[in-house]
Amino acid sequence: MRLQAAGVKLGYGDRLIVDGLDLGIEAGTVTTIIGPNGCGKSTLLRALGRLLKPQGGEVLLDGKRIDRIPTREVAKILGMLPQAPTAPEGLTVADLVARGRHPHQTWYRQWSSDDEGAVAAALDMTGLADLAERPLDELSGGQRQRAWISMALAQGTDLLLLDEPTTFLDLAHQVEVLELVRHLHEEAGRTVVMVLHDLNLAARYADRLVAMRAGRVIASGTPHEVLTEDLLREVFELDAKIIADPVAGTPLVVPIRPLSHPAP
């Protein structure tokens, strides 16, 4: 088990969003957390990436409590792409990706050939090498998202947490980003945990799905096990039909109507 949440209680201030949740992430898998808005999936991901301190329970990274490991050491094992990240104005793609080397650098070793190699490799992998000197604000949404993923890649971790990496992207760019995730997983056996909204893409690109509702895990397993018509009713309050994706064979959700609006 690479990453584990044991009885975590999560919230902001007095508002508890997740009250006692258990979840284990196996090494070498792509796990996608799904669930309706406000169910606590991003909150859970932030806690797994030690961006949010649990108010109870614990998060374990490779069996050790993540809050007991120096944050810099965590950053060498676990890379995280937060939701809608912001960068300083005018920053170039190369500058952004180079920042990913931060946990590996010290004041006397600020830009080693390792750093240079890791940044070049990350830019290559995301196909951004030609855009390296371009300011981030001049890129398209898809390119910008790939630049952020490159930064997490340059960090050189084999565990990646991605919070809604496809938000604000059109369908072609969503598929582009997810193909990259699949590539990262297949090429280097990276463990990936991400939050996605699109159930059909989640089913196609994940080994395991975790369905959440109101701060609790309702179901987890392979896409075939999790994405059922009953589960969609329970978790999303949606009447839907599940058919096989004609391309990938994974479950495909065809929505009929929300439960709150019965047939006329």
Next chain:
Amino acid sequence: MTILPLRVGGLAWQVRPRGVVLTLTGVVLLALLMALNMRIGDLPMTLADVVTGTFDAASPAHFVIMELRLPRALTGALVGAALALSGAIIQSIARNPLASPEILGVTTGASVTVVAGVVASGSAYGGVSGLLSSLGIPALALLGGLLGAAVVYGLAWRRGLDGYRLVLVGIGVAAVFTNVKFWLLTVGDVNDTSRAMVWISGSLNGRGWEHVTPTALALVVLVPLTLLGTRSLDALRFGDDTVTALGVRMNPARALMILAAVLLAAVATASAGPIAFVALASPQIALRLTRSGRPPLLCSAVVGGVLTTAADLIARTVFSPIELPVGIVTAVLGAPYLIHLIWRSRK
């Protein structure tokens, strides 16, 4: 911008040739401006007199140079550098080009305590009590500066520090301090308040080694520390989640850098009074000159020294033989620059 890798054994740095050239040019310019400044005084000198007077102990000008003119010139350069470095740090952390030590409550806090001290003690700080005038006011200013910063920091802290909130709280606190200062000036004795006015405009008049030493010490300790924190400063410009994801202990890193900025500004203000706009403008000038993404620390410090020394030269020559406080000149030069910055950011 060109960046060259510099690698020797296990050491690896990045060198920005443009930044290095500009910084070195700035140092030369600063030395020249200081020398020009040191010509001025009761006994006018030529540049040659200044140079021989500085380096030749047998020269007749040596005593005047070493006891009066060099310490004054050094105070100007060091105070300018400290203020600019402080500004560069604060602007990076607040992610805002309009942030400066004034925003952190340092300069306004110092003004309040100094004016309060002068008004409360009456003529104690006059010409009679030399020791108190040289030690009392800087000590009061240092105390006020640190207190002012503590108030702003305390009010802005809410489960972490947000740059935007810091700036807003800072502006509010500065307004309160400024009004308290004006109230004190209206209730105080006219002779006391006019003396206080010179100080709160920022003046280098009559500055000696006792003003050079603390500022130099602060720079010797804090410059290496802030340079060690440069990488954290680069990371701190990102959103909070990204900062943590990169393995930076965000709140301690931010607090340490702010503490360094506060100390630099407080020591500088204690030596020469709140010299306006140096901390605000120098980092932005250095940023544009070096074309880097963030105010460069060392280059900002050199620009600050040049700016303050140049302003002092203008303050002493334009209405000669009357000397203006240097802060008036930096304010007159800085205000249009501030408007220019706001104008540009509107677009």
